[in-house]
Amino acid sequence: MERVYRLVMSCPDQVGIVAKVAGFIAEQGANIVEANHHTDAGNGWFFMRHEILASSVPFELAEFEAKFAPIAEQFQMSWFISDSARPKRIALFASKEAHCLADLLYRWHDGDLPGDVVCVIANHNDLRAMVEWHQIPFHHVPVTPDTKPAAFAEAERLVAHYQVDVIVLARYMQILPPQMCADYAGRVINIHHSFLPSFVGAKPYHQAYERGVKLIGATCHYVTEELDAGPIIEQDVIRVSHAHSIEEMRRLGRDVEKTTLARGLRFHLEDRVLIHGNKTVVFSQ
Amino acid sequence: MERVYRLVMSCPDQVGIVAKVAGFIAEQGANIVEANHHTDAGNGWFFMRHEILASSVPFELAEFEAKFAPIAEQFQMSWFISDSARPKRIALFASKEAHCLADLLYRWHDGDLPGDVVCVIANHNDLRAMVEWHQIPFHHVPVTPDTKPAAFAEAERLVAHYQVDVIVLARYMQILPPQMCADYAGRVINIHHSFLPSFVGAKPYHQAYERGVKLIGATCHYVTEELDAGPIIEQDVIRVSHAHSIEEMRRLGRDVEKTTLARGLRFHLEDRVLIHGNKTVVFSQ
Amino acid sequence: MERVYRLVMSCPDQVGIVAKVAGFIAEQGANIVEANHHTDAGNGWFFMRHEILASSVPFELAEFEAKFAPIAEQFQMSWFISDSARPKRIALFASKEAHCLADLLYRWHDGDLPGDVVCVIANHNDLRAMVEWHQIPFHHVPVTPDTKPAAFAEAERLVAHYQVDVIVLARYMQILPPQMCADYAGRVINIHHSFLPSFVGAKPYHQAYERGVKLIGATCHYVTEELDAGPIIEQDVIRVSHAHSIEEMRRLGRDVEKTTLARGLRFHLEDRVLIHGNKTVVFSQ
Amino acid sequence: MERVYRLVMSCPDQVGIVAKVAGFIAEQGANIVEANHHTDAGNGWFFMRHEILASSVPFELAEFEAKFAPIAEQFQMSWFISDSARPKRIALFASKEAHCLADLLYRWHDGDLPGDVVCVIANHNDLRAMVEWHQIPFHHVPVTPDTKPAAFAEAERLVAHYQVDVIVLARYMQILPPQMCADYAGRVINIHHSFLPSFVGAKPYHQAYERGVKLIGATCHYVTEELDAGPIIEQDVIRVSHAHSIEEMRRLGRDVEKTTLARGLRFHLEDRVLIHGNKTVVFSQ
Structure with a gap:
């Protein structure tokens, strides 16, 4: 198993979340290993999880978090990012x-x-x-x-x-x-x-x-x-x-x-x- | 599917039921196609079902029933026999x-x-x-x-x-x-x-x-x-x-x-x- | 079931595909109902399927196709878009x-x-x-x-x-x-x-x-x-x-x-x- | 789990096997805990397994075997009896x-x-x-x-x-x-x-x-x-x-x-x- 970061979030559903998040990940040149989305139409909530190849991210997790925080703020996300190397x-x-x-x-x-x-x-x-x-x-x-x-x-x-x-x-x-x-x-x-x-x-x-x-x-x-x-x-x-x-x-x-x-x-x-x-x-x- | 009789019964568990029933069936020269038993140890009850090849029984169902009745009586069975030809x-x-x-x-x-x-x-x-x-x-x-x-x-x-x-x-x-x-x-x-x-x-x-x-x-x-x-x-x-x-x-x-x-x-x-x-x-x- | 468009594609895996596609969809103001991705690490191939709410797309399917074609070209996609209203x-x-x-x-x-x-x-x-x-x-x-x-x-x-x-x-x-x-x-x-x-x-x-x-x-x-x-x-x-x-x-x-x-x-x-x-x-x- | 004997046998199918075996078990006053039968109609073979409560058998396994042997002989059985107390x-x-x-x-x-x-x-x-x-x-x-x-x-x-x-x-x-x-x-x-x-x-x-x-x-x-x-x-x-x-x-x-x-x-x-x-x-x- 290669080392991955897991970016996990949920927020009220709205147009543009995936584009924004995927765009952010692509800007860092990071490689997505696995991606999952779910929209709960009943209560209008959106859920997403990405596995990102750690070796493809050119900086540390803390920096990733800091850079991602404004996006999370914008969409009122409940979120975290974890590191498979820290089980x-x-x-x-x-x-x-x-x-x-x-x-x-x-x-x-x-x-x-x-x-x-x-x-x-x-x-x-x-x-x-x-x-x-x-x-x-x-x-x-x-x-x-x-x-x-x-x-x-x-x-x-x-x-x-x-x-x-x-x-x-x-x-x-x-x-x-x-x-x-x-x-x-x-x-x-x-x-x-x-x-x-x-x-x-x-x-x-x-x-x-x-x-x-x-x-x-x-x-x-x-x-x-x-x-x-x-x-x-x-x-x-x-x-x-x-x-x-x-x-x-x-x-x-x-x-x-x-x-x-x-x-x-x-x-x-x-x-x-x-x-x-x-x-x-x-x-x- | 060949025609079968189904002899189905339950009664208080006791030694000798299977022998008596199987003996009765054998005496008629009848062929057992499928047989199932279950003893519920918790409540002392016995359950049994036989499929008997109809063509191997040398008389009609009513006669089978009449001949079997004394055995059923002896063991206080709840029982019946059915005919696959009468669905x-x-x-x-x-x-x-x-x-x-x-x-x-x-x-x-x-x-x-x-x-x-x-x-x-x-x-x-x-x-x-x-x-x-x-x-x-x-x-x-x-x-x-x-x-x-x-x-x-x-x-x-x-x-x-x-x-x-x-x-x-x-x-x-x-x-x-x-x-x-x-x-x-x-x-x-x-x-x-x-x-x-x-x-x-x-x-x-x-x-x-x-x-x-x-x-x-x-x-x-x-x-x-x-x-x-x-x-x-x-x-x-x-x-x-x-x-x-x-x-x-x-x-x-x-x-x-x-x-x-x-x-x-x-x-x-x-x-x-x-x-x-x-x-x-x-x-x- | 609401009417949806299904955008289905596969192509050699590379950084930025999801961002590009999701960005395109978001630019049209279109609502993603379901999204699935798969990266086959073994052969370096990427697969993706989106369900998009048809009512959220402000033009016809043909126009959607025409607009999307350059992206497909860029990533050498094998792709199509289908309409749930045309079973x-x-x-x-x-x-x-x-x-x-x-x-x-x-x-x-x-x-x-x-x-x-x-x-x-x-x-x-x-x-x-x-x-x-x-x-x-x-x-x-x-x-x-x-x-x-x-x-x-x-x-x-x-x-x-x-x-x-x-x-x-x-x-x-x-x-x-x-x-x-x-x-x-x-x-x-x-x-x-x-x-x-x-x-x-x-x-x-x-x-x-x-x-x-x-x-x-x-x-x-x-x-x-x-x-x-x-x-x-x-x-x-x-x-x-x-x-x-x-x-x-x-x-x-x-x-x-x-x-x-x-x-x-x-x-x-x-x-x-x-x-x-x-x-x-x-x-x- | 109470101690049981397991009587397991197979032989060419014929009328009267179950009656004979069940009769034998009943004559010893032995209690059947579980019984299974199968007739393979395709090749005319019969299979049977009984679990008998050991405490209900009034003699040792060797005697049981010796008494059962003539029946096995009569029906050309391939058979054995095992004891759950000897795993x-x-x-x-x-x-x-x-x-x-x-x-x-x-x-x-x-x-x-x-x-x-x-x-x-x-x-x-x-x-x-x-x-x-x-x-x-x-x-x-x-x-x-x-x-x-x-x-x-x-x-x-x-x-x-x-x-x-x-x-x-x-x-x-x-x-x-x-x-x-x-x-x-x-x-x-x-x-x-x-x-x-x-x-x-x-x-x-x-x-x-x-x-x-x-x-x-x-x-x-x-x-x-x-x-x-x-x-x-x-x-x-x-x-x-x-x-x-x-x-x-x-x-x-x-x-x-x-x-x-x-x-x-x-x-x-x-x-x-x-x-x-x-x-x-x-x-x-």
Whole structure:
């Protein structure tokens, strides 16, 4: 993978945005590797993402930002530019179930994750050995009803300490405090083990079994204060039948959970997800 | 397709059922073409379906039934035997949207539907020409809030007149009266244009669009008094993105609706669906 | 659907293309509804498609073309601009099997096909009634080994007569003459009943059955002189098992064939498919 | 999971097999947990698998076998009975690529694999640390053109030493010698990184990229002397587009490879796969 800059923006739709932005990029002699646009006709909003070959830009990122700022101002853009050479720093939050954690650790280990796992924070100690084998710091921060405020204060301290860009709840079975949801809006990703909005909350496979659905699923979404109701990044399903017990649904579901989380996280790490209201624009390939 | 008898039964699970039934079939010298079993360990219930080559049975169906009855009695079976040479008689209920109706009519016309479409009952007249081209009687039975009881009385009269075995709501946008749901329990099949239990009720594509889901779906289920809550026969989904408007979701959804309905109906017509409580056992191939 | 112009182009990749094109569009005050880009890094080629709101362009299409021509020249573009108000004219070629034909006719009838079916040409008479019910001219052009040259001459005469833009081989079981493949390059779409390149040629379901594959598929592709080897537009698969006979594979496959063909054809009709060498760029939504 | 015996058999089809077998099981007072039948009408062969609750059988497995043998004899069955309490012993063969190996090791570690990984044999040393962390013996057996016979003799010695039941080629890039294929027929499972029979042999993703397919896949199959031509156990696919480079296809493909291998292997470990000729009957749930 060659080093790229990612210029990501959204703004009220109007004539001339693409021309202006593409013109700016061309003036710098910069090479566009990938470009995506979306116009939401319903609410008149425009979304755009460019990947620009870093080696084709004749100056540093800060200068690029400074030069681009007036255009952003003109079109009232919400925007940023990121550098693939500075991968996002990830904190994985885990509990006892290993499948999502193990999957992400393996992808990171294999060089398949376009981000850096900088620490694991878990409310149980079970997964310590697996994490430490990867030479990643493991922090055991137990959470009980009594200690919850202190525990999350400690978690936030660690997140700050490690300069974390994105928190991934890899089957972390705790509900984040509302203030933390607000502080990290758009930077906390959860995997819920159902095809939302079906089966919100606890024990979704039990709910799916009771309802007799013929497909079960998983949903990767940003965490907001309202449980399992944040913007959806990615979803997937797998077929089940009357022959599957709840335990077998859990087993089949684990594979869907981990691949859905990995795909959704990848989109986030590559700055392919733009949040607007409670929905996402995902510029997947 | 060779002519087969389908022996379908469920009962409390106990040792020896399969041996007894298979022994009975073997004693008649009958040839089993397909056999399916399912034991629901959770509630201790047993389900079984056999396809038996009709030509290998040396007497008529009535005699088969009479001989089998004592075994059914012994195991307290809920059971029946059907004959593929007497396909189920289908009434299609439709409204204005043609896609599910057209799909089923085409399959019937092409010899692909293991059942007989004997009439279409619609609350609008729009689809008359399409139905009549297939030389199937079309009955326009308008439904308004005021005429609803009379309209459904007329619909039931037609259903009785045509000796209908199964009613298919092919995007029929009316809610059946509770008494009719009860009278035809397990014999009315609906296609709901969402992946239930998500998006019950009206305008599911609008709901899906608002929630920002990444897959939309359809659910084929038996109709019960509670709206969109009956036993599910079949479900399927298709991927959507931020780029799809509600209208495009409706278009993509139509293909899922019609194939999901056709698959679910086929299972029913071949006596592959056993209802138990609010769930189904579907012995698909 | 509002009326749009579709500006579609490909050319050697170089800095400044997007800026130039987007600048041109913005200068006319025209509103971009959808934009797609693709850079093929391997061969240094660039592909782009814009949908432009027709009502936002202050002059006719011919003037748009004339104004854009110098830019196209400058970048050595292969390009065209089309108008959604002038849907492509489609000739359906059929034989005896009805499923793909019936599906496309129904979509057209329902207003779901962004093109116009102007005639059906078939080498058997079986499907005449179905076609004529839709008030579409049906031409029976039998093909035998002896009459093949004359038959295809007649077919080409009809295609010319109806001013056909695209020929769809809707399970037409004849192989087009090489000259016709060349003359209509990129304008003849076939549906092959296998997941190409597996099972080229005759009886793919038999081949699939013999090989014991666990998924069967269909491939929508442009026709070239080499059998089943042209650029692929769209593919899909469905799961099968040991329990499915060849006949059941054919039945299951029919559903995949017709939806795959409909999707691929739709991409073509909306000018979303760009051919480059023996591959396609498909700007699906 | 309760302990079960798995009685698996195939034989020429004839009236009375099920009755005889089910009668035998019932006479022992044994409880059937799961039963599957398949009649291949084409070649007149019958396949059956029963899961029997071990605790419901009043004697040991050897006695069960001895009592059943006359029935097997009578119907000329190819058969065996296995015990879920004696999981199959697995040797994983690996090379440098880690994804399939890591996935299977993780499933084993998590208690999700119904078998026992007893050793890893690799022709490179790269994956030693990962394997040894799981406390599984790792044997580095290099293979060069010159040393191939000696290397495979050593591999076979290890397989014998560890009393291996099934060999899994987890992206092992070597071709087994014909004699070894014959000796371990039906006991060597490979994952090929294409949707066979497309793209046999080397570099299937390159082949897929060149052909411009819209789906890529993976195939789990038994190894036979003919390369990539053995009986298929399981296959799956994932969607790709023009936007995916070969490298991205490889990345997407890795997820399909590992889940397809894990599913296929699971079927084998649970004795759900019956080989007949060059095809399989897979009694999945």
